[in-house]
Amino acid sequence: MTVRPKTLAWVHRHLAEGERVVKTETLHGGMTAEMRRLTIGAQDAVTRHLVLRSFVDPFYVKNAEEWLNREAGALTLLAGTGVLAPDLVAVDPTSAHCEYPSLLMTHLEGRSVLDDAGVETRAPLLARQLVAIHSLRPAERPQEFRTLTTAESVVVPKGGDANAWAAAIDVIRKPSPPYEGRFLHRDFQPGNVLFDVPPAHPERARIVGVVDWSQPSWGPADLDVAHCCTNLALLHDPSWGLRFAEEYEKAGGALATVASERLFWLVRDALSCSEEVGLWAQAYQAAGRTDLTTSVLEGRLDTYVTGLMDALG
Structure with a gap:
């Protein structure tokens, strides 16, 4: 599923000059929100990744403003501590700019591991x-x-x-x-x-x-x-x-x-x-x-x- 038009425009407003979203991938495992990894391309062919969290289910949208504000606050607090967490890029907790309440953050390399082995x-x-x-x-x-x-x-x-x-x-x-x-x-x-x-x-x-x-x-x-x-x-x-x-x-x-x-x-x-x-x-x-x-x-x-x-x- 691609990023919705208003949300995509909002993401682009928070990118550096010359950057654009060139690919989107759905991240699995979230129970309350849609999670997508965005590949950001620049004119020099260098790419980086961001993560977009959007609350779309009506059951969770009613709590989205509180949750996104709390997450934005936590990410800001954690910056510079010994706890590795994403950096906050932007947040739209009331869907003033996006189709749904959303938060944009940096992408961390690595993966969740749920296997028994190890x-x-x-x-x-x-x-x-x-x-x-x-x-x-x-x-x-x-x-x-x-x-x-x-x-x-x-x-x-x-x-x-x-x-x-x-x-x-x-x-x-x-x-x-x-x-x-x-x-x-x-x-x-x-x-x-x-x-x-x-x-x-x-x-x-x-x-x-x-x-x-x-x-x-x-x-x-x-x-x-x-x-x-x-x-x-x-x-x-x-x-x-x-x-x-x-x-x-x-x-x-x-x-x-x-x-x-x-x-x-x-x-x-x-x-x-x-x-x-x-x-x-x-x-x-x-x-x-x-x-x-x-x-x-x-x-x-x-x-x-x-x-x-x-x-x-």
């Missing part, structure tokens, strides 16, 4: 990157974290362990435990981390960037860690949930020391996934993990939640 190498890298994010101390804090899942909105997987799920739901009926605030990504997971993995030496994998900064928040480090735990549990194996939390601590990160408090955040994120398992499956399959059907993810989520309650409940 996860033992990538998990410690993810943990160290998340510790670096949580160490940021912005002069102006982002908004306090929000969670929408309630005990009533949880969807127990078909065939799930009823007792374990009932106990898990009881956990999130309680008030949030006290925490020390940190700068959070709020969707830190393998799909939003770009790797360089040398084919001949996969053990030399390195992170080259973190993307999708539409939900930066202030809250407990446990919440960001829990989200990555859930993703790894569903992508690879339920055991990777608690293993990633261990990797985060090995990397120097601090999590809740009381088991019940740690359980609260892990369970809260896992249960929030229960409402969107089908969407997660679609995103994973679009990114190449065609083996991860909804039923497979439901089974892994059930095993993960049951394991959390056995280990920490």
Whole structure:
């Protein structure tokens, strides 16, 4: 799909003299917005790439202004820090110039890696990157974290362990435990981390960037860690949930020391996934993990939640 006319004209206004869009490619994996890589050509035949994010689904357009403003703010904040992120080029959060609310940013080389092979190498890298994010101390804090899942909105997987799920739901009926605030990504997971993995030496994998900064928040480090735990549990194996939390601590990160408090955040994120398992499956399959059907993810989520309650409940 090509870039729409008004949006294309807006992009061209933010290019250097003599540059133009010569090619567009759809980027897969995004659940909320259309993502395109734009190849920018110049008169001297040198090319570079930009990424265009556009919110087109009516369900997400209603939140686009807030999300794009937050992402633009986060990218501006991250410039010059040790966290590799795209540079902001332009943003049109209210679609004043584009057909749909859009953001234009630089393109980072690398790719998200969701394969099972090599996860033992990538998990410690993810943990160290998340510790670096949580160490940021912005002069102006982002908004306090929000969670929408309630005990009533949880969807127990078909065939799930009823007792374990009932106990898990009881956990999130309680008030949030006290925490020390940190700068959070709020969707830190393998799909939003770009790797360089040398084919001949996969053990030399390195992170080259973190993307999708539409939900930066202030809250407990446990919440960001829990989200990555859930993703790894569903992508690879339920055991990777608690293993990633261990990797985060090995990397120097601090999590809740009381088991019940740690359980609260892990369970809260896992249960929030229960409402969107089908969407997660679609995103994973679009990114190449065609083996991860909804039923497979439901089974892994059930095993993960049951394991959390056995280990920490």
